[in-house]
Amino acid sequence: MNFWRKLTRFMGVFGRTPRRRKVRALLxxxxxxxxxxxxxxxxxxxxxxxxxxxxxxxxxxxxxxxxFNNVKFTVNDMSGRDGYRSMWEPMYxxxxxxxxxxxxxDQLRFAVVKDELDMMLRHPDVAARPGLPILFVANxxxxxxACSASTVAGALALHERIEPDxxxxxxxxxxxxxxxxxxxxxxxxxxxxxxxxxxxxxRR
Amino acid sequence: xxxxxxxxxxxxxxxxxxxxxxxxxxxxxxxxxxxxxxNKFVVVDFGSGSSSPQIKIxxxxxxxxxxxxxxxxxxxVTVYTDNSDQHIPCIAVVIKNEIYFYRNxxxxxxxxxxxxxxxxxxxxxxxxxxxxxxDLLKHLQVLSSTIGFVNxxxxxxxxxxxxxxxxxxxxxxxxxxxxxxxxxxxxVTELKRNLADVHGVSCLxxxxxxKISILDTESFKILPDKYELQGETAYMCAIGxxxxxxxxxxxxxxxxxxxxxxxxxxxxxVEVTHAIVxxxxxxxxxxxCTIDGLLQCYTLKCVSLWNVKLPGDPTCMTNMYVKSMxxxxxxxxxxxxxxxxxxxxxxLMFSGSTIVxxxxxxxxxxCIMFGKFGQEENALIMISSKSKVDIKLLKRTAxxxxxxxxxxxxxxxxxxxxxxxxNVFIEQTLREREHCNEMxxxxxxxxxxxxxxxxxxxxxxxxxxxxxxxxxxxxQLLGLxxxxxxxxFLKNLSKEPLIGIxxxxxxxxxxxxxxxxxxxxxxxxxxxxxxxxTFVTFCTYGGSDERAIDIVVSQRANILYRAKVxxxxxxxxxxxxxxxxx
Numbered sequence: 032m033n034f035w036r037k038l039t040r041f042m043g044v045f046g047r048t049p050r051r052r053k054v055r056a057l058l059x060x061x062x063x064x065x066x067x068x069x070x071x072x073x074x075x076x077x078x079x080x081x082x083x084x085x086x087x088x089x090x091x092x093x094x095x096x097x098x099f100n101n102v103k104f105t106v107n108d109m110s111g112r113d114g115y116r117s118m119w120e121p122m123y124x125x126x127x128x129x130x131x132x133x134x135x136x137d138q139l140r141f142a143v144v145k146d147e148l149d150m151m152l153r154h155p156d157v158a159a160r161p162g163l164p165i166l167f168v169a170n171x172x173x174x175x176x177a178c179s180a181s182t183v184a185g186a187l188a189l190h191e192r193i194e195p196d197x198x199x200x201x202x203x204x205x206x207x208x209x210x211x212x213x214x215x216x217x218x219x220x221x222x223x224x225x226x227x228x229x230x231x232x233x234r235r
Numbered sequence: 236x237x238x239x240x241x242x243x244x245x246x247x248x249x250x251x252x253x254x255x256x257x258x259x260x261x262x263x264x265x266x267x268x269x270x271x272x273x274n275k276f277v278v279v280d281f282g283s284g285s286s287s288p289q290i291k292i293x294x295x296x297x298x299x300x301x302x303x304x305x306x307x308x309x310x311x312v313t314v315y316t317d318n319s320d321q322h323i324p325c326i327a328v329v330i331k332n333e334i335y336f337y338r339n340x341x342x343x344x345x346x347x348x349x350x351x352x353x354x355x356x357x358x359x360x361x362x363x364x365x366x367x368x369x370d371l372l373k374h375l376q377v378l379s380s381t382i383g384f385v386n387x388x389x390x391x392x393x394x395x396x397x398x399x400x401x402x403x404x405x406x407x408x409x410x411x412x413x414x415x416x417x418x419x420x421x422x423v424t425e426l427k428r429n430l431a432d433v434h435g436v437s438c439l440x441x442x443x444x445x446k447i448s449i450l451d452t453e454s455f456k457i458l459p460d461k462y463e464l465q466g467e468t469a470y471m472c473a474i475g476x477x478x479x480x481x482x483x484x485x486x487x488x489x490x491x492x493x494x495x496x497x498x499x500x501x502x503x504x505v506e507v508t509h510a511i512v513x514x515x516x517x518x519x520x521x522x523x524c525t526i527d528g529l530l531q532c533y534t535l536k537c538v539s540l541w542n543v544k545l546p547g548d549p550t551c552m553t554n555m556y557v558k559s560m561x562x563x564x565x566x567x568x569x570x571x572x573x574x575x576x577x578x579x580x581x582x583l584m585f586s587g588s589t590i591v592x593x594x595x596x597x598x599x600x601x602c603i604m605f606g607k608f609g610q611e612e613n614a615l616i617m618i619s620s621k622s623k624v625d626i627k628l629l630k631r632t633a634x635x636x637x638x639x640x641x642x643x644x645x646x647x648x649x650x651x652x653x654x655x656x657x658n659v660f661i662e663q664t665l666r667e668r669e670h671c672n673e674m675x676x677x678x679x680x681x682x683x684x685x686x687x688x689x690x691x692x693x694x695x696x697x698x699x700x701x702x703x704x705x706x707x708x709x710x711q712l713l714g715l716x717x718x719x720x721x722x723x724f725l726k727n728l729s730k731e732p733l734i735g736i737x738x739x740x741x742x743x744x745x746x747x748x749x750x751x752x753x754x755x756x757x758x759x760x761x762x763x764x765x766x767x768x769t770f771v772t773f774c775t776y777g778g779s780d781e782r783a784i785d786i787v788v789s790q791r792a793n794i795l796y797r798a799k800v801x802x803x804x805x806x807x808x809x810x811x812x813x814x815x816x817x
Binding site: 114116137146147 | 249
C-alpha cells in the first residue's frame, strides 16, 4: 500500500513537471538599447559567476542559450546598428517570439523605433503570423532621465499600431543592474508571460 | 497621430516641448562632450537680447547643462587637447580676443591674444599733435579712409564709433595713454594635428582681423605658421593634418577667398562679386555660396568647376557626409517666396551640381547642422527663423537618386579647362600643323569612300526582289511605240490605309527616257485600287536584259515592293516600215 502511494506520487511528479521545451526568441532593437546586456542579465540569473565586463557593440548577430523555468531559450541577439538592421528581416520567419528592446532614455530616437516597428509589423513573415508574441522591454529604467512605461507606450502609439489579436506586453527593466541585488522590475514576469503565451499559441 | 510617410527619406522627431534657440551656424556643434560615446548638441543661445548668452548642451531632446557667458561669442568649436583614454574634448569659446576652454562644462583654460602697442606711426603723431577732440576725429576719419578702419588702433576705432557727446571725455582719458591695437578673433576652426581620427588632438586655426595663426592646444602656444591676408575673415575651413599637409580656406567679408597650404605661404586667391554666405572645403575642391543665389565650385587652384543658380536666397550651407552610404552632399538652405509673398524654407541637397533631394519647410531655415546626434548617425538639425528647432533623422532605407539631371547652370566665367601642355601634346600639335594639307585630303577621301559604300549598299538592297502581302500590284504597258504608257496599279489589301507611298521607275538611260521617273501617291484606303502612269520613250534599238525597267514602291525610307517590267523588243526601223506598208 505504502509502496503504491510512493509510486503514484513519483509518477505524479513526472506528470506534473512539463517537458523541457525549446523557444527560439529574436532579440531586436536599436543600437545601444541594451540587447546584449539584457541577454547577459537573463543568463546571469542562472550562472552567477558571469564576468561583468562592459559589453561591446554586437556585430552581425550572436546566438546564445539560457534556461528559464525549464524552458530552453535560444536567442538570436541581433545587432542594432544602421547597417545591420536589414539582417533582422530573414530571422522573423524562424522565431517563436520577438523581444524588442528600447532605450527609454533616448527620446530622440523613439521616432526611429516607431519606424523600425512599422517595418517589422508590415513584414510578411510577421504580418502572416498574428499569434507571434512581441515583448517590448523598456530598458535603462533606472536612469534619471528615463521615460515611464506609459510614456513609452504613448510615444510609440503601441495600442494603435499593433494588431488587436497579436499578444504583446511592455516591461520595464534595468538590465545593467548588478546581479547580486534584488531586482524586482517585472522582467521575470514578462518572460514568464512570454513562455505562457507561446504555450497558448502552440496549442491553438 | 504624427505618422511617418512610408516613402519619405526622413523621420521627423516629435519634439513635445518645443526648443527655441537664437544662434548662428558657427555657434553650434555636435560633439561627445562627456566622452560617453553619445554625441551632444552644443549650441550658443543668444536669447532675446535681454539676458546674457548661454551655452546649452542637449542630450537628445533634454537640456542637461548651461554655461553662462559674459559676452557674445563669435564662434565655438570643440577640440581634443590630449591623447588620454577618456576622450573628453574641450569646448573652445571665442570671445573678443580670448579663447575660453571648457572641459566637462567647467572652465579649463583661457588663452588670450595680447594687444600690441603702436609706436611711431602716423596715427601716434595725430594723437600727440592734435589738441582738440573734434580735430582729431576729423583727422582720424581721413586716415581711416586712406589706410582702412581695420588698420587703426583699437583706441582710435572706439573713438570713431563713439557718440558725439562722449568724445571729449574719451579724448582726455586716452590722450596720454599709448595707442593699443587689440586683435579680435573673428573666426576659429579646428585642424587635426597628427591623426585624422575623431579623437585626435587638434590645433586651433585662429583668424584675427589681419592674419591667420595656429594654436597648439596641448601646450597653448602659437605655432610658427602664419598667413597674412587683406580684409576681415568671415568664414574659415581647414582640412588635412597639421604635421603632414593642410589647406585652410578663408573667406573675407568683402568676397575674397584665399587658400593657404602648409607648403606655400602665399596662397591662391579668388574674388567673387557678391558677399559670401558660406563655404565648404573638400579634399580637392571648395564650394562657395554667395548672397546672389549662386553656388560655385572651384578646384583648390581656384579654377571654376561649375556654377548652379539656386531657386531662392541662400541662408546657410553645410556639408553632409553619410558614412553608411559613403556619400557626400552639400546642404543649402534657401528662402523662397510663393505667390502670396509668404516666405518658406527650402533645403536642397546637392551631389556635385545635381540636386538629389529637397525638403520643404514652413519657415525659412537659418541654421543647419548635420552629423551624429546621440546614437543616431545621420541627424539633420534645423533652426528656423522663428528660432524653432526641427530635427530629422535619415531613414535606414533611404536612397538618393544620384543620376545626373539638368540643373539651372549659370554660364561659367572664362576659365576653360585647357589640357595640360605636355611634351606629347606639343609634338602632336606641331606635326598636325606641318601636315595640314595631307590630313585634309585624307579625311575627305575617307569620307567620300564611306559615302560610296553606303550608296552601294542601298542600291544592293533595292535590287533584291521584294514583295509585300498587303500590296497587290499590276502594270500595264499601253501603246505601240516608240512611246509607251506605263500604268501601274496599286491595291491595298491590309486593313489600314497606306500613307506616303512613292513609286519610282528605275531605268537605263541608254535605252529609254521616262518623263516623270517618280510619282508620289495619295493616301491608299483599304480595298481600293489606284494607279499612276508615266510615258516611256525608246531611244535605241537592240534587245538585251538591261532593257527592263525596275518599279520600286517605297513608303518613306522603307521599300515595300520591287518588281521588274520587261519592255518589248522594239525596232524603230521595222515598225516605221510596217506602218508605212499599212
